Amino acid sequence: MILLLLGMAWRPDGSDGLAPDEELVQRFQGGDRSAYSDIVVRYQDRVFTLSLRWMGDRQIAEEVAQDVFIALYRSLDRFRGESRLSTWIFRVTVNHCKNRRLFRRRRKMDQHEPLEGTRADADGPVRQLPAQGPGTNSQVHRSEAGRILQDALDKLDDSHRTILVLRDVEDLPYEEIAQILDLPRGTVKSRLHRARAELARVLSRVISPEDIFD
Amino acid sequence: MDTFFARNRLSAYLDGSLNTNEAAEVEAALAEDPALRRDYDAMRSAVEMLRTLGPVQAPEGFQARVLARVQDEPDPGVVVSLWRRSLGRLPVEALALAAAAVLVVMVIQGKDSAPPDDALALQRAVQTEDYDASSSANQDAPSASAPSPTRETQQGPQSAEAKLESTPGAGQTQGSSAAQALPPAADGDLRTTTRSSSDSSSDSSSDFSSDFSSDIGSVSSKDISSASGSTDRLDKRLKSLGGTPSQPYAPAWETTVPGASLDGTASAPTTQSPQDLAERANTDDAELSTTRGSELSTGIDMEGPRSYRISMATDEVLAQLSAVAKQTGGRLTTASGAPLKTLSLGDNGKTTWIHIVVPQDRATDVEGYLNGLSAVPTPPPTTDVLYGSDFTVFVIQLTGTP
Numbered sequence: 001m002i003l004l005l006l007g008m009a010w011r012p013d014g015s016d017g018l019a020p021d022e023e024l025v026q027r028f029q030g031g032d033r034s035a036y037s038d039i040v041v042r043y044q045d046r047v048f049t050l051s052l053r054w055m056g057d058r059q060i061a062e063e064v065a066q067d068v069f070i071a072l073y074r075s076l077d078r079f080r081g082e083s084r085l086s087t088w089i090f091r092v093t094v095n096h097c098k099n100r101r102l103f104r105r106r107r108k109m110d111q112h113e114p115l116e117g118t119r120a121d122a123d124g125p126v127r128q129l130p131a132q133g134p135g136t137n138s139q140v141h142r143s144e145a146g147r148i149l150q151d152a153l154d155k156l157d158d159s160h161r162t163i164l165v166l167r168d169v170e171d172l173p174y175e176e177i178a179q180i181l182d183l184p185r186g187t188v189k190s191r192l193h194r195a196r197a198e199l200a201r202v203l204s205r206v207i208s209p210e211d212i213f214d
Numbered sequence: 215m216d217t218f219f220a221r222n223r224l225s226a227y228l229d230g231s232l233n234t235n236e237a238a239e240v241e242a243a244l245a246e247d248p249a250l251r252r253d254y255d256a257m258r259s260a261v262e263m264l265r266t267l268g269p270v271q272a273p274e275g276f277q278a279r280v281l282a283r284v285q286d287e288p289d290p291g292v293v294v295s296l297w298r299r300s301l302g303r304l305p306v307e308a309l310a311l312a313a314a315a316v317l318v319v320m321v322i323q324g325k326d327s328a329p330p331d332d333a334l335a336l337q338r339a340v341q342t343e344d345y346d347a348s349s350s351a352n353q354d355a356p357s358a359s360a361p362s363p364t365r366e367t368q369q370g371p372q373s374a375e376a377k378l379e380s381t382p383g384a385g386q387t388q389g390s391s392a393a394q395a396l397p398p399a400a401d402g403d404l405r406t407t408t409r410s411s412s413d414s415s416s417d418s419s420s421d422f423s424s425d426f427s428s429d430i431g432s433v434s435s436k437d438i439s440s441a442s443g444s445t446d447r448l449d450k451r452l453k454s455l456g457g458t459p460s461q462p463y464a465p466a467w468e469t470t471v472p473g474a475s476l477d478g479t480a481s482a483p484t485t486q487s488p489q490d491l492a493e494r495a496n497t498d499d500a501e502l503s504t505t506r507g508s509e510l511s512t513g514i515d516m517e518g519p520r521s522y523r524i525s526m527a528t529d530e531v532l533a534q535l536s537a538v539a540k541q542t543g544g545r546l547t548t549a550s551g552a553p554l555k556t557l558s559l560g561d562n563g564k565t566t567w568i569h570i571v572v573p574q575d576r577a578t579d580v581e582g583y584l585n586g587l588s589a590v591p592t593p594p595p596t597t598d599v600l601y602g603s604d605f606t607v608f609v610i611q612l613t614g615t616p
Contacts, residue, residue: 033289036284037277037281040277040280040281041277044272044276044277044280045269045270045271045272046269047272048270048271048272048273048276049268049269049270052270053268058273062272062273062276062279065272065276066276066279066280066283069280069284070280070283070284070287073284073287074287145263145267146267149263149264149267149268164264165264165268168261168264168265168268169264169265169268169269170269171265174231189225189226189231192225193222193223193224193225193226196224196225196228196257196260196261197224197225197253197257199260199264200253200256200257200259200260201256203256203259203260203263204256
């Protein structure tokens with residue numbers, strides 16, 4: 001209780017200005033539902049990113065991401081803190097993505113739908129056409145590059161895609177990826193190697209990386 | 215420079231997770247091999263794309279939509295808090311007393327259900343749920359394709375559960391304290407009937423080897439299970455272990471006449487050495503191909519002997535291992551490959567090594583049975599005895615009970 005009060009009085013400034021995960025969980029389990037809102041703010045981008053890179057469609061990715069947070073809301077009272085909250089959230093997200101993708105495959109709904117506005121800045125125009133000639137807009141390049149990247153990710157098998165996103169997009173350490181996927185650390189490394197090699201091979205058929213980056 | 219080594223470490227090199235020596239090796243390989251260099255550059259570019267373009271922001275209003283959905287959810291803390299409030303009214307002492315009472319009840323129930331040590335060991339060896347001494351006299355003597363002597367182990371007082379089935383055939387008399395019992399029913403265990411008779415027929419010696427050959431062909435799961443009146447049960451058990459009811463199995467080493475019928479009417483055994491028999495088993499001829507029994511592949515390759523240790527082993531355990539070997543169409547041998555003649559570990563608690571040699575596709579059954587006996591896997595020893603590539607060898611170290 002004292003620690004909680006101290007925590008409330010003195011809040012360490014993280015990158016998002018919110019309380020640490022442990023404190024947010026404690027507050028939520030103590031009945032403070034506003035802590036849940038903070039958790040959503042902290043993880044919404046990462047959960048949506050993982051969902052989008054998995055599903056390849058923004059609308060479906062948002063549905064999956066919402067489902068993840070609803071599941072989180074229902075289960076957070078029972079979270080015992082044996083793993084990090086982020087590990088738990090990512091694991092739930094991966095499972096939801098797998099289930100959703102499987103569901104769509106079974107219903108033959110998994111047709112490739114072109115992404116719209118897959119850029120770091122989601123407030124930009126929905127679609128952009130690549131400009132011709134010199135002075136190419138880098139934002140256009142990034143939009144097209146993002147589409148190409150997603151197309152390449154869609155061609156990978158689920159296990160490769162998962163580990164690539166967790167490592168190279170979410171920037172998670174090997175140990176946490178091993179916990180999320182319930183794999184030995186060595187398997188994570190070897191699988192990551194194969195996944196990267198496969199992605200490189202797929203991308204090399206489409207573009208030369210020098211054409212993407214300024 | 216080992217390009218293969220470097221190629222398999224490109225990803226780790228990219229992450230900087232190699233040690234100094236390994237990183238230096240990879241760098242040297244990259245400098246020397248242009249193709250490797252191209253692959254590394256492609257990988258690095260792909261990873262850079264992911265890191266740069268991969269992260270995205272959640273759509274605008276995402277948080278609000280999530281919180282709106284959450285409004286419709288029941289408060290997950292309500293149920294928990296109700297419980298907490300209810301329990302909170304009770305004094306701590308009452309809770310402690312209740313917990314202690316539950317513990318006492320559990321301990322008492324545990325003691326009542328736990329069998330004595332001797333009985334526990336026996337139960338592990340033989341499942342007695344199908345034992346019915348009173349009905350044993352009414353059991354139909356299963357037909358045998360050929361007259362064969364009854365084989366039993368002499369183990370002192372007739373213990374129905376401990377007797378090993380000899381041959382469910384001629385010579386079996388009624389009126390004795392015949393008993394039928396089945397081996398442990400733990401997962402992976404096999405079942406067979408054991409039957410003993412105080413009025414056994416001519417050959418009541420415990421010479422395993424002399425009886426094995428005549429038994430091996432005539433005993434089938436159907437014979438055994440019909441004796442217990444539970445063909446379906448045995449078949450189900452065998453099937454649950456991933457195998458099929460064994461066909462009458464006549465291993466090549468027991469057949470002397472090329473082209474002889476392999477329907478279970480095995481001829482007299484040869485006296486060839488294990489090495490001779492193994493060589494014969496390895497030859498590729500039509501006769502051998504039909505002795506392989508089921509073609510069901512279990513994915514087990516001949517990978518070398520599998521080794522286990524069974525501590526506190528008893529003669530009953532040895533008898534059961536013999537039954538398992540027979541049931542799976544295999545045999546029990548000494549460590550030198552000679553047929554095991556005596557199913558007794560003696561009284562001084564010494565360590566005994568035996569081999570269980572079974573067809574490859576039945577190895578899983580044996581392994582499951584050994585797990586049921588709490589056999590401990592040990593590093594596989596080297597053995598010079600060869601049994602042929604179609605067979606799996608289990609090297610069993612039995613430590614007797616002093």
